[in-house]
Amino acid sequence: MDKKVTKIGVLTSGGDSPGMNAAIRAVVRTGLYNNLEVFGITRGYMGMIDDDIVPMHSRSVANIIQRGGTILKSARCKEFYEFEGRKKAYENLRKHGIEGLVVIGGDGSFRGAQKFATEFDIPCIGLPGTIDKDMAGTDFTIGFDTAVNTAVEAIDKIRDTADAHDRLFIIEVMGRDSGYIALHSGIATGAENILIPEAKTNIEDLIASLEDKQRRKKLVNLIVVAEGDEFGGAEEVAKVVRQRLPDMDTRVCILGHIQRGGSPSCIDRLVASRLGYAAVEALMEGRHNVMIGIINNKLHYTPLDLAVKAKQKIDKEWLKIVKILAS
Amino acid sequence: MDKKVTKIGVLTSGGDSPGMNAAIRAVVRTGLYNNLEVFGITRGYMGMIDDDIVPMHSRSVANIIQRGGTILKSARCKEFYEFEGRKKAYENLRKHGIEGLVVIGGDGSFRGAQKFATEFDIPCIGLPGTIDKDMAGTDFTIGFDTAVNTAVEAIDKIRDTADAHDRLFIIEVMGRDSGYIALHSGIATGAENILIPEAKTNIEDLIASLEDKQRRKKLVNLIVVAEGDEFGGAEEVAKVVRQRLPDMDTRVCILGHIQRGGSPSCIDRLVASRLGYAAVEALMEGRHNVMIGIINNKLHYTPLDLAVKAKQKIDKEWLKIVKILAS
Amino acid sequence: MDKKVTKIGVLTSGGDSPGMNAAIRAVVRTGLYNNLEVFGITRGYMGMIDDDIVPMHSRSVANIIQRGGTILKSARCKEFYEFEGRKKAYENLRKHGIEGLVVIGGDGSFRGAQKFATEFDIPCIGLPGTIDKDMAGTDFTIGFDTAVNTAVEAIDKIRDTADAHDRLFIIEVMGRDSGYIALHSGIATGAENILIPEAKTNIEDLIASLEDKQRRKKLVNLIVVAEGDEFGGAEEVAKVVRQRLPDMDTRVCILGHIQRGGSPSCIDRLVASRLGYAAVEALMEGRHNVMIGIINNKLHYTPLDLAVKAKQKIDKEWLKIVKILAS
Amino acid sequence: MDKKVTKIGVLTSGGDSPGMNAAIRAVVRTGLYNNLEVFGITRGYMGMIDDDIVPMHSRSVANIIQRGGTILKSARCKEFYEFEGRKKAYENLRKHGIEGLVVIGGDGSFRGAQKFATEFDIPCIGLPGTIDKDMAGTDFTIGFDTAVNTAVEAIDKIRDTADAHDRLFIIEVMGRDSGYIALHSGIATGAENILIPEAKTNIEDLIASLEDKQRRKKLVNLIVVAEGDEFGGAEEVAKVVRQRLPDMDTRVCILGHIQRGGSPSCIDRLVASRLGYAAVEALMEGRHNVMIGIINNKLHYTPLDLAVKAKQKIDKEWLKIVKILAS
Structure with missing residues (x-):
């Protein structure tokens, strides 16, 4: 004993x-x-x-x-x-x-x-x-819960501007190896796309979905990207979007360290x-x-x-819900 | 089918x-x-x-x-x-x-x-x-999660004043039949006592614990009371406290409808x-x-x-944690 | 020197x-x-x-x-x-x-x-x-600025519920001798009426304006009352409203000490x-x-x-603006 | 007429x-x-x-x-x-x-x-x-008042982390031609230095003041930079600081579009x-x-x-107050 x-x-x-x-x-x-x-x-x-x-x-x-x-x-x-x-x-x-x-x-x-x-x-x-x-x-x-609520409040603010200007915002949240903050804050703010380390980013799908929205005149769009997203983060995504969809008014916002602090x-x-x-x-x-x-x-x-070793799995159903609810 | x-x-x-x-x-x-x-x-x-x-x-x-x-x-x-x-x-x-x-x-x-x-x-x-x-x-x-966070933010504000003035605040939160908001917001704000409908309020114990704190010069105190508390809500509790402990600077705050709204x-x-x-x-x-x-x-x-019928049970362990953490 | x-x-x-x-x-x-x-x-x-x-x-x-x-x-x-x-x-x-x-x-x-x-x-x-x-x-x-912003945020939350239920809320803010918090928070939240110590409360006018709104089916209403309002505070106002306009779903909310604290x-x-x-x-x-x-x-x-002696004067123009903007 | x-x-x-x-x-x-x-x-x-x-x-x-x-x-x-x-x-x-x-x-x-x-x-x-x-x-x-309060709340959050880790944070706020947001949010968060377009940035002074603080073991530091700062924004400042003071744990945070939105x-x-x-x-x-x-x-x-033409002038006294209060 x-x-x-x-x-x-x-x-x-x-x-x-x-x-x-x-x-x-x-x-x-x-x-x-x-x-x-x-x-x-x-x-x-x-x-x-x-x-x-x-x-x-x-x-x-x-x-x-x-x-x-x-x-x-x-x-x-x-x-x-x-x-x-x-x-x-x-x-x-x-x-x-x-x-x-x-x-x-x-x-x-x-x-x-x-x-x-x-x-x-x-x-x-x-x-x-x-x-x-x-x-x-x-x-x-x-x-985690505080960080994700901080991200949500920040994205809500960005949405005001996105909506006022019919803009596309690509927002990077924390998560070097994990998409939880991106996934939760993205769903909670009605993001159109959420890019996370745990899922392969299909950039062609992303472009296609933005083109479809342009056709339907749905011009306000939020994409939430985890910093560890396999495609390389918000700036990289923006680079491709600007090249492929030059008419879109595309902005990048990296939330950064505000996500760590606060009550x-x-x-x-x-x-x-x-x-x-x-x-x-x-x-x-x-x-x-x-x-x-x-x-x-x-x-x-x-x-x-x-x-130390294991990782949680992102639920596939959530990724499906994202697509449906942002439609 | x-x-x-x-x-x-x-x-x-x-x-x-x-x-x-x-x-x-x-x-x-x-x-x-x-x-x-x-x-x-x-x-x-x-x-x-x-x-x-x-x-x-x-x-x-x-x-x-x-x-x-x-x-x-x-x-x-x-x-x-x-x-x-x-x-x-x-x-x-x-x-x-x-x-x-x-x-x-x-x-x-x-x-x-x-x-x-x-x-x-x-x-x-x-x-x-x-x-x-x-x-x-x-x-x-x-x-629920929003309501309880609203209550927590409000009580945090009240704590500033409680602390500045060495006061006892008796705070009533929503919950006519349920102590969940009281319990969660009370633990999260370090309340000394939490009174809920699901547990019998022992007013003598409450007075004794306040007297003990007075002796130990712990003068800042928060008591969180569910509106449906069996003793009759914050005002009733305050009445007894003021009678029994007239030296305490005791105030009542009823949070009310702010708990229903908000993003x-x-x-x-x-x-x-x-x-x-x-x-x-x-x-x-x-x-x-x-x-x-x-x-x-x-x-x-x-x-x-x-x-419609069943009620959740409040975990006894939480009530014990409250006592220990507020000591 | x-x-x-x-x-x-x-x-x-x-x-x-x-x-x-x-x-x-x-x-x-x-x-x-x-x-x-x-x-x-x-x-x-x-x-x-x-x-x-x-x-x-x-x-x-x-x-x-x-x-x-x-x-x-x-x-x-x-x-x-x-x-x-x-x-x-x-x-x-x-x-x-x-x-x-x-x-x-x-x-x-x-x-x-x-x-x-x-x-x-x-x-x-x-x-x-x-x-x-x-x-x-x-x-x-x-x-002052913090207190009034706290009041505004609280009233915004109450408005969510007022709007969901087509209710009249009578909200009491701090100000025993002064109507500044009431006036500023009332204008900022689009209150229909603002009752302050510096102006005589005409309860008949208040009732008449509520009746007018009932006729026009404008059912969501906020009245902001300073605690030192000469009529006697929110509860007194509510008493009269409930008597005269029993069909209105009237609620009282007293914001209290949350207005003193916070960052x-x-x-x-x-x-x-x-x-x-x-x-x-x-x-x-x-x-x-x-x-x-x-x-x-x-x-x-x-x-x-x-x-110690002097008091500021409430600008008459603001009282006019209140009426016009809440119309 | x-x-x-x-x-x-x-x-x-x-x-x-x-x-x-x-x-x-x-x-x-x-x-x-x-x-x-x-x-x-x-x-x-x-x-x-x-x-x-x-x-x-x-x-x-x-x-x-x-x-x-x-x-x-x-x-x-x-x-x-x-x-x-x-x-x-x-x-x-x-x-x-x-x-x-x-x-x-x-x-x-x-x-x-x-x-x-x-x-x-x-x-x-x-x-x-x-x-x-x-x-x-x-x-x-x-x-303006909303934007600057948003910046203040964000910097308060960053300060939590700065304090936990004894870090230097260089925070960029909006203001392409104007230092108002930087100045107000910097004073309000106790920033050590505030760099604005209206005043020439003396990078040597900045380095000297950081060295002095290192000597005095004041390791938590915030520098607030307007995006239009003549030195070139937060990233440029960070580059110099990292080169000259490699022992400092220096981070950059660009608040971005959150400053435009919100209630x-x-x-x-x-x-x-x-x-x-x-x-x-x-x-x-x-x-x-x-x-x-x-x-x-x-x-x-x-x-x-x-x-359209005129600009307001930043008060010199404020710049002096910044230095004194952050000491």
Whole structure:
């Protein structure tokens, strides 16, 4: 049986996402409620190596549930890729007596946690914090719902102009390997076409559908493109469209980093709160090296090394619905 | 085997909810795509009785996916409770050749649809459109996610003042029979207490927890109360608090109708689009008198008479999380 | 000539308003830039009496320009009405060597500052921080623009429901002595009638105009009422309307405290920044006991005792425009 | 004396801006109130040439005050540069009996109106509708306040990530010839540097100030750049920064078209309502070929040919405030 955990650490790692603060708050308060000491580690694994580690109190996490970003900051950390770095990190944790770790981040962060936990016997619990949602073992990632609502609000604004000028807008949203933000924001804004990494972009079909709309005088058009779209992103698509349909008034808009920030949506706060609570329970129950997700509204535990590899599948039916509803 | 449907009607009934327009759009465009004629019926069952029924085109539903309210309007309709009213409604549908009906609304609306469909052999498909989420057979209702985010944004604003003045705010949110909005918005805003119809309000516990916070100098406090809370709503709670804790600077805020309106959230637009699409498919497949919901991310069909009765259960674990996270 | 100021204090007093933090930031950073020491005083005059006074650094005000509320908190303070209280406050300021004070608040706060400055020779600069805008000597008060935009967004949401159901909504906004929020938000949302403290409410005219609209089948109606409306607020108006026009579906909505909070608008941040900067310059120039406002885009200095008394006048032309545009 | 106007037209021209719909509504309803006939002209001058001209009723402008874009659509129109085009436009106006024109747009649109009005004796009233605010003869343009608030909200979101990662963000906002959006949004978000077309960009100063901040470990930095900045926009600035300060984690974000759309702010709705009302009054009083603006809260009439040329000046004091407050 695992020994009883009495001191735990929490950190955020990788790209920040809205709701990370709500997760930190839940970890800290659930820990304190269970008479654990909870330490905040600054700038992800960097803070472990630099001993940027401070005790957290209930007040430390007051009034943050509604804030974007992360009060613990985040950073990439090359040293943690090396054994020497991880060893130094371990020694710092030991110094503080930390016996368990909650890592809020994406698959890259979990790979690091997995390696570290194997080498040094500090149980790690991963919480999926990423706007991209491309993670096995969970229906929700902390930040996705906010990011996609930010994208939707931005595209709604662009639609006002598209409509006023009968223009075609090609809008690039985040998602280097994943089309979730593109697909959800595209459906929600009535986009005519949605280009994602998970599906081959048939540029001829796209041109044909635009020509058809030109004939039918449907001149307002939105195309939503994931940045990792296999065709090469919004600018590349625009290049072809302008060449083939020079009469169309075609504009490009790249939404960029606004999608990462902002006050988290209700769902992201709930998911973050529930997962933060569950992370502490998991450490207390002696679990280790799992990512906690939510599937079918139930907690789901995925070994960290499996959390890193798998991808979710985009539902074919949605792609059909897109075509029909934008017609 | 059911005969093939060629003309369908769509209406919104009961209290409006954000996303109803997205559902109407999906019904209309999916119908047209399948070469059906689609009729829009104005002001719910009233429009059926008054023959306020017009053909819808693809353009009729352009640029509405992002709008709150309902372009088809909604209304209560006493005449539809009477057989005479329903008969008149039926005759009007017949006149237009309408062979199937999509009703977007709540349990009251479904009761009406159930009765009507039994008497007159017009298959009815119900889509759950209500901000309250208290409906059997679905994890989502169209409008809930928007309503709860509106409540969260409003409470975040109130927290600014609570924090500036070290005040206790007792905030009433919608939910006559259901604590979902209260529970979700309360957790998401870090409320200290959440009072809901589904759980007995222990006012002594509430007072004790406030006294404890006074002792610990935690002076900023939010209590979120569902309007249908068994204790009698925010004003009643405030009355007791002011009497028992006269030193506390206690204020009441009733969020009211802002929770019904506004541009729908991404999820509400997706749910509405998917259900609207599914409603037409269901009519074409010969289904009748079911509400279509989503459970575990799959479509779920509930007979209309069962959709009206059941209530969802509030998870006990959430009530525990509330206490711990607000500590 | 006045002696050179080297240490100053800043406090927020009275009801909080969005942009107060931006003003605090500007005072602190402008002070530090000019090599002054700047002290933050907590909970208004209460903090002066309780010696809740701490030195502020550039970092103390980092990342607050966008936050609602006030990091210095605010409070009413009965002791400050008494000479004994003010004397104690003065002694605490002396202890820290504070030679000038920036008071961000409303007319009540300025009355206190005026009295204090007369008795104890600490120059006071007032900055108008109130959502009500009812202050002589300035076109802008910190917080008004945000409050009125919050009201507008809320009323837009209510309009969705009003429109869906053909309802009359009577909406009460803040403004105990002032109709600015009501007037601006009412015009901006296309309200049919706007009731304010500055104009006598002719209830017969109101009823007549509603009857006229009923005849013309214009069924969606918004009436915006300031809480200090001479007729007695939204509930009183509703009582009469329901009695006289029982067929109208009439609802009341009281927006309440959401109007005080939230992230400040661009204008409120600019006004706060400019006034905070000017307050420090004013203290350095030896000015005392003036409120700094902005009139015709230029700084304007009003003696504190005149800042308290005057009221702005509501432009008659606007009342005419309301009638015409809502027709 | 001018003959009495009985029929007028209204159009929107050039880039759309939030609040144009509120202006259209005010023109239509004020016209109808004064027993004029009001015609809506679609797609700016294009609609005049193509005879895309329809009578407007009170209902035509219901429920649009809160909408971004323009229900009359807008377009560039090459034919209107030619005398032939303008003649055709005139003939179409004559056909409908239109004797006066309200043109909502920017300086380019006013140049066209000026030319047209000189040749054909149709009095034209210009209303400044542009997000850029770079127009002589007015303190406000319809759309500026909304655009700048949209920019502020977007930059607030980016700040969350900048703060989480200790990054430098270089953010490009709209403003090809004007730094107003950059200046206002930059001050309001606490940007360290603001680069605008009206002031020469000293790149050495910029680098020096960033180096200084690096030394002081102030790692979160925002630079706001107007697209027409003389140095060449955000990407050019980033190129130099990355070369000179390779250790900085530097990112570029171009806000783009989201700044044009969205529901207008309270001020933009008020300004639009007041100007729309004034435009009809002006036509009825026999004024012609003036742009109506607001200066020091009073209506101000500028001959159309002067409205096109002048530029406002950026206040030097603001540039000083920027430096001090971001320190």
